[in-house]
Amino acid sequence: MDKMLQRTFVYGISVSGDNFTDRVRETNRLKMDFENGLNVVLISPRRMGKTSLVRRVQQEVDKNLIQTIYIDIYDCRSEYDFYNKLAIELMKQTASKMELVLENIKRFLVRLTPKISFTPDPTSDFSFSLGITPKDYAPEEILQLPELLAEQIGKHLVVCIDEFQQVAEWPDSLQVQKRMRGVWQHQQHVSYCIFGSRQQMMNRLFQDKKMPFYQFGEPNYLQPIPTEDWIPFIQQKFSQKNLTISAERVSEICSLVQNQSSYVQQLAWNVMLNTEDEVLEDSISQGVNDLLAQCTPLFMEQTGSLTSYQMNFMRAIANGIHKGFTTQEVLSTYNIGTKSNVSKLQKFLLEKDYIVSTTDGLFISDPVMQLWLQRK
Ligand SMILES: Nc1ncnc2c1ncn2[C@@H]1O[C@H](COP(=O)(O)OP(=O)(O)OP(=O)(O)O)[C@@H](O)[C@H]1O
Ligand SMILES: [Mg+2]
Structure with a gap:
């Protein structure tokens, strides 16, 4: 008997099955992108449903044609953290049994001896670590792994990378991004679906002409569910x-x-x-x-560490001011300092993702924070 609790409404974690509204158009679109080998960059404000959508599409794609891999790199703190995770997940998610995983490791990562640990929990059978360091493998060799695996399994591989903005925090980030892009763009049998929860950072990584990942994939802005x-x-x-x-x-x-x-x-x-x-x-x-x-x-x-000018600026936005912050009236009504202060405030709050900039001006990113600021 399935004793799983049936929750009525689910929030805060990615959702599937009955808790997922149709999102038919978005699902089909992304499915087509996957099946046609396009790189996709999925962008949206927080908690709109990126992870849920990608998980859904993973289930729906034609598994005879493509194999998908899902990696969340939120906890990767450096380039090699990422390579270890990438290699582990590639090995795990492309093989059904542990023997096959080990076989693949022997074949593709000959210079390593994996450490395997069995978990007592029968649902997740085993875990292992690879301990890849720069001494064992150059970055390019690991970045090329998806292509080698795709060739072996004879299917197109779609590597979905969640919380990708983490990359920007790594030491030598720009160099690392160049390496990734350099290898990935030549791969014939692999495409990437990249997304993350920090919208501003994702925009910077993918929309800025000076950045290595500029125009890497089709930008796909996930809209709210109507x-x-x-x-x-x-x-x-x-x-x-x-x-x-x-x-x-x-x-x-x-x-x-x-x-x-x-x-x-x-x-x-x-x-x-x-x-x-x-x-x-x-x-x-x-x-x-x-x-x-x-x-x-x-x-x-979140707001505890803001200065009073920053806080007042947020209040002004929450109260319906979206443009014209440098007018004397707004400056003094909301007490946001001098004219020259405004662009600094704006830059800081945008970077923090507390506010967003649209063609209509500045808005509070989080709709409930918006309500909260209004009522305070
Ligand atoms: N298709 C959907 N139908 C119904 N609810 C959804 C759907 N997609 C997302 N949600 C709701 O939004 C919540 C967050 O979803 P999800 O984690 O997929 O979003 P996200 O964009 O990946 O968030 P984050 O920016 O934090 O990574 C879910 O717990 C659920 O409540
Ligand atoms: Mg997510």
């Missing part, structure tokens, strides 16, 4: 609990959090907990209060 798709999704979850919610109330939930996927689910769950039979205005406002209470510790921590 309200009309959230309506049936959320209504169904409510009706499973014998509760009702009107389409208008669902729209309200969506617009309160600007359709940011994770918050839509979190707020819907809060609203559900405040509902007896039917969702009323009150359940929504109570849900929002709970959401703010849940997020406050994090926002306090």
Whole structure:
């Protein structure tokens, strides 16, 4: 018997199955990109659903044609951390059994002796470390591994790399990026799907002409899930609990959090907990209060180290000022210092991903932080 807890709304982790709304267009698009061997750079604000989407596409691609690999490099602190992870995951995810993994290591990484440890947990059978150092292998040799493996398995390989912005933090980052790009762009049987949660950094790595990864892949901006798709999704979850919610109330939930996927689910769950039979205005406002209470510790921590000018600048944006910060009126109403201060404030907050810049001006990145700043 499957004793897995059936959660009604899921947020904060990548979602699949019943917790994933269709995203049909995006799924098909990415699937086509994978099946046609295109490099993709997937960009979106935080918690919009990048990881979930890539995981979904991995399940849906034609497995006779392509093999996908998923790597999260959030914990990689250096170039060789990454090479170790890349090699391990390539070996693991292209072979079904441990014997085959070992065979591949012997074949492709002859200079290494892997350390294997068996875990008592029957679901994840074993783990191993390779301990690759510059003495064993040059960067280019590891970067070329996907191509060699693809040739061996006779399929096109798609390497999906999550939290890719980590690369920018490594020592000698620019050099490393050049090496990666240099090797990857010549590979015939491998393509890459690259994404990460720091939008500003991802933009810088891929959209800046001076950067090695400029125009590496097709930029793919993941849009929010539209309200009309959230309506049936959320209504169904409510009706499973014998509760009702009107389409208008669902729209309200969506617009309160600007359709940011994770918050839509979190707020819907809060609203559900405040509902007896039917969702009323009150359940929504109570849900929002709970959401703010849940997020406050994090926002306090994030904004705790900001100077008062930086904080005031955020407040101005949250209160509807998106342009014209250097006018005397805005400068003095919000107390953000002198004219010359503004571009410094802006640069700092953009870099931190606290604000985003659009054609309409500056906005608070996190829709709930926006609400929080307004209410404070
Ligand atoms: N297709 C979807 N249908 C329903 N909810 C979704 C969908 N995609 C994402 N979500 C919601 O958003 C949350 C975050 O999803 P996910 O981790 O995939 O986003 P992400 O963009 O990778 O986030 P991060 O920027 O933190 O890496 C999920 O836990 C879920 O609540
Ligand atoms: Mg993610």
